[in-house]
Amino acid sequence: MFSFEVAARSGAARAGLLATPHGRIETPAFMPVGTAGAVKAVTRAQLEEIGAQIVLANTYHLMLRPGDALVAEMGGLHGFTGWPGPFLTDSGGYQVFSLARLRTIDEDGVSFQSHLDGSPYRLTPERSMEVQTNLGADIVMAFDECPPATATREEVAAATERTTRWARRSREAHRRPDQWLFGIVQGGTELDLRERSAAEVTALGFPGHAIGGLAVGETKDDTWRVVGHVAPMLPEDKPRYLMGVGTPEDILDGVARGIDLFDFVLPTRNARNGQLFTSQGRLSIRNARFRADPLPPDPDCACYTCRTASRAYLRHLHLAGEMTAATLMTLHNLAFYLDTLRRVRQNILLGRFEEFRRGMLRALAASEAEAEGDA
Amino acid sequence: MFSFEVAARSGAARAGLLATPHGRIETPAFMPVGTAGAVKAVTRAQLEEIGAQIVLANTYHLMLRPGDALVAEMGGLHGFTGWPGPFLTDSGGYQVFSLARLRTIDEDGVSFQSHLDGSPYRLTPERSMEVQTNLGADIVMAFDECPPATATREEVAAATERTTRWARRSREAHRRPDQWLFGIVQGGTELDLRERSAAEVTALGFPGHAIGGLAVGETKDDTWRVVGHVAPMLPEDKPRYLMGVGTPEDILDGVARGIDLFDFVLPTRNARNGQLFTSQGRLSIRNARFRADPLPPDPDCACYTCRTASRAYLRHLHLAGEMTAATLMTLHNLAFYLDTLRRVRQNILLGRFEEFRRGMLRALAASEAEAEGDA
Numbered sequence: 114m115f116s117f118e119v120a121a122r123s124g125a126a127r128a129g130l131l132a133t134p135h136g137r138i139e140t141p142a143f144m145p146v147g148t149a150g151a152v153k154a155v156t157r158a159q160l161e162e163i164g165a166q167i168v169l170a171n172t173y174h175l176m177l178r179p180g181d182a183l184v185a186e187m188g189g190l191h192g193f194t195g196w197p198g199p200f201l202t203d204s205g206g207y208q209v210f211s212l213a214r215l216r217t218i219d220e221d222g223v224s225f226q227s228h229l230d231g232s233p234y235r236l237t238p239e240r241s242m243e244v245q246t247n248l249g250a251d252i253v254m255a256f257d258e259c260p261p262a263t264a265t266r267e268e269v270a271a272a273t274e275r276t277t278r279w280a281r282r283s284r285e286a287h288r289r290p291d292q293w294l295f296g297i298v299q300g301g302t303e304l305d306l307r308e309r310s311a312a313e314v315t316a317l318g319f320p321g322h323a324i325g326g327l328a329v330g331e332t333k334d335d336t337w338r339v340v341g342h343v344a345p346m347l348p349e350d351k352p353r354y355l356m357g358v359g360t361p362e363d364i365l366d367g368v369a370r371g372i373d374l375f376d377f378v379l380p381t382r383n384a385r386n387g388q389l390f391t392s393q394g395r396l397s398i399r400n401a402r403f404r405a406d407p408l409p410p411d412p413d414c415a416c417y418t419c420r421t422a423s424r425a426y427l428r429h430l431h432l433a434g435e436m437t438a439a440t441l442m443t444l445h446n447l448a449f450y451l452d453t454l455r456r457v458r459q460n461i462l463l464g465r466f467e468e469f470r471r472g473m474l475r476a477l478a479a480s481e482a483e484a485e486g487d488a
Numbered sequence: 489m490f491s492f493e494v495a496a497r498s499g500a501a502r503a504g505l506l507a508t509p510h511g512r513i514e515t516p517a518f519m520p521v522g523t524a525g526a527v528k529a530v531t532r533a534q535l536e537e538i539g540a541q542i543v544l545a546n547t548y549h550l551m552l553r554p555g556d557a558l559v560a561e562m563g564g565l566h567g568f569t570g571w572p573g574p575f576l577t578d579s580g581g582y583q584v585f586s587l588a589r590l591r592t593i594d595e596d597g598v599s600f601q602s603h604l605d606g607s608p609y610r611l612t613p614e615r616s617m618e619v620q621t622n623l624g625a626d627i628v629m630a631f632d633e634c635p636p637a638t639a640t641r642e643e644v645a646a647a648t649e650r651t652t653r654w655a656r657r658s659r660e661a662h663r664r665p666d667q668w669l670f671g672i673v674q675g676g677t678e679l680d681l682r683e684r685s686a687a688e689v690t691a692l693g694f695p696g697h698a699i700g701g702l703a704v705g706e707t708k709d710d711t712w713r714v715v716g717h718v719a720p721m722l723p724e725d726k727p728r729y730l731m732g733v734g735t736p737e738d739i740l741d742g743v744a745r746g747i748d749l750f751d752f753v754l755p756t757r758n759a760r761n762g763q764l765f766t767s768q769g770r771l772s773i774r775n776a777r778f779r780a781d782p783l784p785p786d787p788d789c790a791c792y793t794c795r796t797a798s799r800a801y802l803r804h805l806h807l808a809g810e811m812t813a814a815t816l817m818t819l820h821n822l823a824f825y826l827d828t829l830r831r832v833r834q835n836i837l838l839g840r841f842e843e844f845r846r847g848m849l850r851a852l853a854a855s856e857a858e859a860e861g862d863a
Contacts (some may be wrong), residue, residue: 156792183780433549
């Protein structure tokens, strides 16, 4: 039902194939974020058209609304949303620590109030597994504690040790053979804590592993120092997922360190704010210089938006507050991410990923400089 | 380049074919409203998929933002938006009288302030024609004065006489042979004023006519009394357009009186507010009874939304404030309207429109009663 195979390597970068009950995922892969069971502003037909192979949904949001029991009653995320491909759900931990109100952590779990209406909830490793069982994603995540970048070494150490204990309880509470449960490595920016976490979590025999607790406010240097140290400690024959990362540049850097899976709200959220990712760099569609620009967002892109809409039209729709602007720009940004990952994979298969990465980083950096002049 | 042909009659109802430079429109037809150059919350591919044959765009909104000069520079509405089919633009008059601030009317035209930022504008018949020339729609409307339902008979009479004078000036200012200019009949609910307006406006030789100044607050009885009186006074061989009407019931009643073209924001606006139009009546997706309802919005509908989404899922997305809810419900509501018009046309061609109309009104009335119990 599940398998993961590394088909080719180019340096530390890997091109793989991850098989799930709802379809195959070519890795490295980017997972569009469908927080509440839909990727914001697009339909699933549009997601299929741009070639999305897996969608991430948020346990925290769905347990609050509409509730995981209802989703289970409607046939899980697949039955409820109609998305035919694989889903991944996070454990809820990250959102509890970043969104929820009045949270109190104890050894057993976390109590918190909904950010929607203040009503009380509790998540434990067992409850997170129950919710994720109800949601029915193909890949589910162990419940972890994700300390902020401002935490002291002692706090990070305690959270990391607890994450191991919670990983064990998650594994014990996990029941469905049609779900793969991934473990999460924590440890902040402390390499020794990361080492210990990686050793303990991988020892539990998960079929895949995530690096959590990054992109939470630390410097980029710290992010890559940790990823570069931890990734090689994760089993070669199992998928590696860098949670909540990142920009196109970050994804190139993550792939270079052997990461297989990524997710981030950036392409979808920024689309709604009028920022487009292109092969020539980012552009802010509000900028006056696009007022009468007949070019598509990215002349090198073949997505629906680039085939049919000019920058001038998108700028108008965005400034007029038309939802269609969010739809068209979300489609393009996701298409750009997915297309970038396809090109990444091709170049790994061809054994020239590092060359590709450098070329693309150069192009993006040049345009970043140009974009600075925008504001 | 243009032609209009009545292919069949069933009572006063007509099935026709309206040819324009950008394609044919089977009448009776409903025109989705694309206020700012996009039908809210959907893409043009989605509009094409549901079989929309013409889109209405608003002169007032577009002259304010992004400005008609820019639209002209980008190739008119067709070049700017990419919609390949026919467009109709209104004259701007109705929005000036319903949306704009601090308007002052004189014989020459109307001065007003933008509802967006208060900046001053002026519309005259000549300027309305210039704006509509710049926008480049296939069908354009004469500039008219649309008095509110609260206007006195004297006010309505003055506005009606002015509308004739403005119709003459609109015709004289109209230049493009690739645009059909329609005249508008005013006269409020005063049948003698309507008669005079119809006689004067049709005498100007327009290729099509609209009944304006209805659905502005008068009773339904008044609406249909006027339409029933005016429609037969409009030339048989030219298209008749009832502006800003209406509900599915209204459209059946309008077709029964010989109307060929309709437009209304209802299906798109109500979709965003969570109201769905179905063959079993309207339903408010917020209603708790749809919480776990696995049925599509309309089990008799074959649109994308009905093929892929349950009421439970739509309710969740709507309550969660997801834009995707607006997209999916807009698609369904427009598909329902367009499908209704296709069935209307079929039944006219089969010579049994009145039977069809009564059956559909009965079904809609029964479900209205049920819907009352909803709240």
